[in-house]
Amino acid sequence: MTIDTRLAELGITLPDAPAPAANYVPFVQTGNQVFISGQISRNGATLLTGKLGHDLDVTAGAAAAQACAVAILAQVKAACGGDWSRFVRMVKLVGFVNSTADFTDQPRVINGASDFLVAVLGDAGRHARSAVSAASLPLGVAVEIEAVFEIA
Numbered sequence: 001m002t003i004d005t006r007l008a009e010l011g012i013t014l015p016d017a018p019a020p021a022a023n024y025v026p027f028v029q030t031g032n033q034v035f036i037s038g039q040i041s042r043n044g045a046t047l048l049t050g051k052l053g054h055d056l057d058v059t060a061g062a063a064a065a066q067a068c069a070v071a072i073l074a075q076v077k078a079a080c081g082g083d084w085s086r087f088v089r090m091v092k093l094v095g096f097v098n099s100t101a102d103f104t105d106q107p108r109v110i111n112g113a114s115d116f117l118v119a120v121l122g123d124a125g126r127h128a129r130s131a132v133s134a135a136s137l138p139l140g141v142a143v144e145i146e147a148v149f150e151i152a
Contacts, residue, residue, distance in 0.1 A: 003084045006120050007073075015044070017078035018071050021138075027079045033091065034079045034149045039071035040141040049140040053103030056142055061105075062112025065095060068145040069113035073120065076149050088150040089124040090117060096144045098137040106131040113145055 007014060020026050020037065028035045041048035041064035048064040050056040056064075080086040095110035097103075110131035117125040127147075137144050 003073075003087065003120060006122075010119065012070060012120075014070065014074045014077060017074040018042075027075050029079060029151070032088070032150050032152065034076065034151055036072050036075045036079075036147045036149070038096070038144040038146040039068045039075065040138060041065070041067045041143040042071070042141070043067055047139055048142050050142045051098050051100060052105070052109060052142065053100035058105050058108045061097060061109035061142055064142040065097075065110050065112035065145065066116045068095075068143050069116045072113075072145060072147050073117075076147075076151075079149070080151055086151045087121075087124070088152055090121060090127040091148040091150055092128045093117070093130075093145060093147045095129070095131045096134045096137060097131065098135075098140070098142050099133045101133075101135075103133065106133055109143065110145070113143075 017026055024037055026037050048067055052061045095113060097106040097109045114129060
């Protein structure tokens, strides 16, 4: 099964890879690794904002994390020149959760991205991971995620 087929089965259409918002590039390839810059939680043009533990619950946070994962896949596809046959595996995911000081469910929030990526990529989507709290994130978004992939 191809990645595009799996995305279609899940009802997901990848957007164009989001352009960087400042002086950086959306991804860098070195050797066979691609480092994806942090992708913020958005649904189309709408930013998914808020603070976990204050005005968002884990379910809303996980949905924001999944939105980041969709943007990450768009960047990976761009890094592969649109050719998913170059995709080898996901290596690492680092998730930042905009949360209150007493919120401790960052891993459950970032599961929204991890679970989605494994659903789309299968075993090649299993990855090393960090899920950390942030006092705030750019534009007030709920989640920002960066990732590393191996491509051919």
